[in-house]
Amino acid sequence: xxxxxxxxxxxxxxxxxxxxxxxxxxxxxxxxxxxxxxxxxxxxxxxxxxxxxxxxxxxxxxxxxxxxxxxxxxxxxxxxxxxxxxxxxxxxxxxxxxxxxxxxxxxxxxxxxxxxxxxxxxxxxxxxxxxxxxxxxxxxxxxxxxxxxxxxxxxxxxxxxxxxxxxxxxxxxxxxxxxxxxxxxxxxxxx
Amino acid sequence: xxxxxxxxxxxxxxxxxxxxxxxxxxxxxxxxxxxxxxxxxxxxxxxxxxxxxxxxxxxxxxxxxxxxxxxxxxxxxxxxxxxxxxxxxxxxxxxxxxxxxxxxxxxxxxxxxxxxxxxxxxxxxxxxxxxxxxxxxxxxxxxxxxxxxxxxxxxxxxxxxxxxxxxxxxxxxxxxxxxxxxxxxxxxxxxxxxxxxxxxxxxxxxxxxxxxxxxxxxxxxxxxxxxxxxxxxxxxxxxxxxxxxxxxxxxxxxxxxxxx
Amino acid sequence: xxxxxxxxxxxxxxxxxxxxxxxxxxxxxxxxxxxxxxxxxxxxxxxxxxxxxxxxxxxxxxxxxxxxxxxxxxxxxxxxxxxxxxxxxxxxxxxxxxxxxxxxxxxxxxxxxxxxxxxxxxxxxxxxxxxxxxxxxxxxxxxxxxxxxxxxxxxxxxxxxxxxxxxxxxxxxxxxxxxxxxxxxxxxxxxxxxxxxxxxxxxxxx
Numbered sequence: 317x318x319x320x321x322x323x324x325x326x327x328x329x330x331x332x333x334x335x336x337x338x339x340x341x342x343x344x345x346x347x348x349x350x351x352x353x354x355x356x357x358x359x360x361x362x363x364x365x366x367x368x369x370x371x372x373x374x375x376x377x378x379x380x381x382x383x384x385x386x387x388x389x390x391x392x393x394x395x396x397x398x399x400x401x402x403x404x405x406x407x408x409x410x411x412x413x414x415x416x417x418x419x420x421x422x423x424x425x426x427x428x429x430x431x432x433x434x435x436x437x438x439x440x441x442x443x444x445x446x447x448x449x450x451x452x453x454x455x456x457x458x459x460x461x462x463x464x465x466x467x468x469x470x471x472x473x474x475x476x477x478x479x480x481x482x483x484x485x486x487x488x489x490x491x492x493x494x495x496x497x498x499x500x501x502x503x504x505x506x507x
Numbered sequence: 508x509x510x511x512x513x514x515x516x517x518x519x520x521x522x523x524x525x526x527x528x529x530x531x532x533x534x535x536x537x538x539x540x541x542x543x544x545x546x547x548x549x550x551x552x553x554x555x556x557x558x559x560x561x562x563x564x565x566x567x568x569x570x571x572x573x574x575x576x577x578x579x580x581x582x583x584x585x586x587x588x589x590x591x592x593x594x595x596x597x598x599x600x601x602x603x604x605x606x607x608x609x610x611x612x613x614x615x616x617x618x619x620x621x622x623x624x625x626x627x628x629x630x631x632x633x634x635x636x637x638x639x640x641x642x643x644x645x646x647x648x649x650x651x652x653x654x655x656x657x658x659x660x661x662x663x664x665x666x667x668x669x670x671x672x673x674x675x676x677x678x679x680x681x682x683x684x685x686x687x688x689x690x691x692x693x694x695x696x697x698x699x700x701x702x703x704x705x706x707x708x709x710x711x712x713x714x715x716x717x718x719x720x721x722x723x724x725x726x727x728x729x730x731x732x733x734x735x736x737x738x739x740x741x742x743x744x745x746x747x748x749x750x751x752x753x754x755x756x757x758x759x760x761x762x763x764x765x766x767x
Numbered sequence: 768x769x770x771x772x773x774x775x776x777x778x779x780x781x782x783x784x785x786x787x788x789x790x791x792x793x794x795x796x797x798x799x800x801x802x803x804x805x806x807x808x809x810x811x812x813x814x815x816x817x818x819x820x821x822x823x824x825x826x827x828x829x830x831x832x833x834x835x836x837x838x839x840x841x842x843x844x845x846x847x848x849x850x851x852x853x854x855x856x857x858x859x860x861x862x863x864x865x866x867x868x869x870x871x872x873x874x875x876x877x878x879x880x881x882x883x884x885x886x887x888x889x890x891x892x893x894x895x896x897x898x899x900x901x902x903x904x905x906x907x908x909x910x911x912x913x914x915x916x917x918x919x920x921x922x923x924x925x926x927x928x929x930x931x932x933x934x935x936x937x938x939x940x941x942x943x944x945x946x947x948x949x950x951x952x953x954x955x956x957x958x959x960x961x962x963x964x965x966x967x968x969x970x971x972x973x
Contacts, residue, residue: 322951323897324951324954324955325947325948325951327897327900327901327904327951328904328947328950328951329944329947330901331900331901331902331904331908332904332905332908332912332943332944332946332947332950333943334901334905335904335905335908335909335911335912336939336940336943338905338909338912338913339909339912339913339915339916339939340916340936342913342916342917343916343932343935343936357932360936364936364940368940376901380901380902380905383881383902384902384905384906387869387872387874387877387878387881387902388869388872388874388877389874389906389909391909398827398865398866398869398870399787399865399866399868400827400861400862400863400869401862401865403791403858403861403864403865404831404834404858404862405831405834405838405858406834459858460838460841460842460854460858461842461846461850461854462838462841462842462845463845466841466845470837470841484932484933484936487933487937488933488936488937488940491937492937492940492941492944495941496941496944496945498944587952590956592952592955592956615955615956619956619957620952620953620956620957622949622952622956624946624949626911626946627946627949627950628949628950628953628957629907630900630903630904630907630950630953630954630957631903631904631907632903632906636903637907640957640958641957641958643958644958672910673907674907674910674911674914688957689956689957692957
């Protein structure tokens with residue numbers, strides 16, 4: 317329908333996706349049979365926010381989530397919250413949600429017209445895995461006094477779970493594009 | 508100037524059936540004098556390719572107006588025109604001389620809107636904070652705002668819940684809070700979009716009593732025929748047109764005939 | 768209530784945040800693991816004295832216990848045990864101090880502080896009022912969406928779809944997106960906002 321900018325609606329989308337990301341902490345984690353690392357639904361938050369709201373609103377939704385954590389709400393999976401989280405070694409994987417959502421959103425905007433589940437999966441994987449780990453791993457190495465390599469190796473166990481999340485995000489993004497599109501496609505020269 | 512509509516009998520004490528076509532005595536509210544007239548002229552509106560309103564012209568001046576019609580008949584869209592939530596594709600909506608297409612801010616001050624689902628209308632975490640929201644843009648002092656919130660809480664019997672999470676309220680309490688949040692800005696007219704659809708019988712009667720006791724003009728979109736049976740005027744919508752515009756008894760009869 | 772508890776609860780949020788930032792920088796300068804461990808114990812003691820209780824202490828540390836244990840072993844093995852103790856004690860200290868600020872400061876005070884801190888950014892287009900609105904909306908809708916999630920889960924379980932994550936998340940998202948338009952309309956209807964983006968109503972372009 318209306319593709320006209322509406323700042324109030326944008327604030328609502330941002331707040332609701334922040335709340336949605338918090339609510340994802342309530343879904344029980346899946347445990348992959350082979351690797352044994354629990355997969356929490358919550359870290360789909362940045363991929364979903366980017367893929368559905370686009371770069372700017374998606375990234376702002378994640379800023380809001382992080383701010384809500386900072387003011388003390390126990391909304392991260394496992395009931396974590398408060399400034400204490402920011403002193404922990406894995407804080408990069410939280411702060412990285414912002415650029416992760418932004419890149420996921422930007423790629424979706426650029427490829428919006430020809431979006432398929434494959435392209436959406438690639439976008440989500442680049443934003444939600446490549447970008448996220450590029451921030452999370454160095455922060456982990458710094459906070460924990462590890463070498464980059466050790467931090468990277470330790471983080472690899474989460475990759476299979478994150479690939480599954482990127483795939484789920486792609487399926488959701490494609491369905492939502494059909495049923496309730498929110499992203500305004502990036503300006504393209506009209507053919 | 509504040510206590511205009513706040514000295515009414517407590518809502519709920521008055522039975523819905525007790526309201527006849529005789530309008531309730533208007534409290535001397537600052538806008539009450541100008542609450543009079545909503546003119547809809549030659550309005551058509553469509554969503555993508557589906558026309559939802561077709562060439563509607565009607566003038567509303569009564570204090571209690573009911574709007575009924577089947578699902579998809581256009582009645583909710585019509586309601587959203589009245590305070591500028593929607594601006595029509597064609598035609599004009601003029602509230603006391605203010606065009607909703609131009610004077611949107613002034614129109615919204617005059618015409619409040621109560622949505623069907625209070626969960627979407629309550630936007631702040633606690634009861635008192637939510638009530639205070641509508642007052643933010645009005646340039647009032649902090650003490651004055653607090654006083655208005657306290658009075659409104661008392662009027663609706665919500666005092667004990669002031670600092671409660673809005674999420675914890677019952678369905679009926681949420682709808683009361685939603686109505687209170689609109690009334691606190693002192694509109695001259697309130698549009699209700701199916702205010703009792705999600706409520707049980709007891710809460711439905713309570714809300715009906717609240718609406719009956721309002722000093723403000725009330726325009727109520729509903730499927731609940733009891734709610735509007737004592738109103739001054741009832742419009743029946745069908746396929747985007749007004750097909751009956753009459754007393755409640757006759758309008759309801761026409762509606763029931765079409766529903767056969 | 769101890770003197771520390773009273774002090775922490777009365778101190779303005781901004782002052783506590785500033786103190787925390789200074790402490791966070793300060794502990795980086797400490798290189799002796801014994802000093803760091805003492806500080807961690809002091810932080811735990813402060814936690815107790817502030818009336819936050821052992822439960823709260825456990826809630827803060829338990830989720831990162833495995834992480835810390837692994838970190839300790841890896842550090843000890845790769846570097847040396849003194850560094851391992853230093854790193855772990857530093858993290859524990861900071862986590863506890865930060866949690867102490869959070870637990871003694873109500874969320875509204877934090878939001879008010881954030882709005883104040885944002886004031887200088889008004890000239891860059893940041894609107895503190897809008898930020899405050901976003902916070903309030905999120906606080907309001909976290910329980911609402913949580914409950915919706917529960918309802919969707921029940922409905923899908925009743926249809927025998929309980930285990931497919933897609934069947935859980937997709938309906939939840941569609942509901943969230945649908946209610947967003949109503950919420951925005953309600954905000955506009957109640958606040959008399961006429962935002963610049965919608966002032967010119969040219970709805971006739973279909």
